[in-house]
Amino acid sequence: MKPHRVLLTGAAGEIGTALREQLRGRFPVLRLTDVRDMPEARPGEEVMPADLTDLASVQAVMQDVDAVIHLGGIANEHTYEQIRTVNMDGTYHVLEAAQRAGVKRVAFASSIHTVGHYARTETISPAVPVRPDTFYGVSKVFGEALGRLYWERHGLEFVGVRICSFQARPQDRRHLSTWLSPRDAAQLFEKAVTAPDVGYLIVAGISGNARRWMSPDGWDVLGYDPQDDAETYAAEVASIHGDPADLTEQRQGGVFVDPAYVGLAGK
Template sequence: MDVKLGRVVITGAAGRMGPTVRTGLRADADHLVLVDREPVTVEDETETAVAADVADLDTLVKAFEEADAVVHLAALSDEAPFDSLLDTNVQGTFNVLEAARRAGVRRAVLLSSNRVTGSYPIHHHVFPDEPPRPDGLYAVSKVAVEALGQMYADTFGMEVVALRAGSFKEEPTETRDLATWLSPRDCVGFVRAALTATGVSYVTAYAVSANARRFWDLTVGESELGYRPEDDAAQFAGRFADDDPFWHGGPQSGDRATPEAVLEHLPD
């Protein structure tokens, strides 16, 4: 069944995930508004490019005018100094949600991260309603992103979906990806579902492919958003050693959940 998405804003359109989401939504959207600090070239009259930083609230409000939804992808996507994470991930998400509220945007899809629960052990099957166990400062900023989404849904009646994305790559490149891989096809599938699901107030769902070794429960994505992922990293398992130390135990984020990963970003 064809589903029209209306006018959709994508922040971080030139980033790592942005081009895949843009291409995947183009056929279903009436118009795409592509927001990024970096230059974006439009394909045709169904797209508009807006050069803007998520720090610029006034420009975001203008970019969001008459939009039906926003897909917020702009972010620092790994460990960094905490003030940088606060500025880009937390303040930036606040600006996106506030701009959406002022512009009357109905739905916001926020890119969260699997790493908000990255300190759970690898043998623990995590449900989205379990307490966060962030693996570092980056993950803490994503916990705040989810909290902002919950607040805007509860307080202002916005429809908000936070997608805890897995490891978004064309193909797995490390052992951990056998559990965490998010394929481009499934990435688009989750985002489209998050834009079109009915009866949404606030939903947090893991967005990860149907990997046999995954750590996370996918029933919320299927029951609340109506999407069941199609790909499985098991097809690439032969590339990686079966006895990799990662599978012997430890946190789901592996080396990302170590003191050393955080200490290098702390002030002297």
């Protein structure tokens, strides 16, 4: 699949900014959208602000788009109402607008928090039952399910990338399993919108980490070949971790599994 115009939501965010840099020139047109301000368009880019909570605005930025990389939303735990309004309704608006505009493929930033309650001793494939650890994780399960509906009902292709920990470099022992490097993120999302005939697919969003907790199922469908392995940093970060007796150190979701964890709702 060779999309002419690719829409990047959440383009002003952390991952969006990294993808903007690296995907520049990879498609004839990269259209960038966010509710926040961002640097102005360079050649090959279009900047079109929109609020994902407003369907009409999302429809406006979806015109003439061939594929979407959907990163926009709340990237942490928040109140149920905020998560519903921004992540669930926002993702519905993206899929609905994409379907109406005749878009061929949506790549969705899902999360490890769809399965955060699995033990760190287990290897998780995309086929295991979900075990979300937060309302945030539930919103990503919802996004994956909505993507399935739009694929079954409308033939809109969907790739859910369960990103674990996007970081410039691993910061602690958990990241030795969960790290997704910026260059691997760019390769993965580029392939998620260019690999042919993916249908509906859920994949792990990690680098080629030796200590990974997620299986690489589906990477072959995309042709994703990670270049980084967090193991390179093991000597620096393996000793950085919490109390092994805590649930947050035993489950894959980390701090998100703590029932007292409220994320942005506490700010």
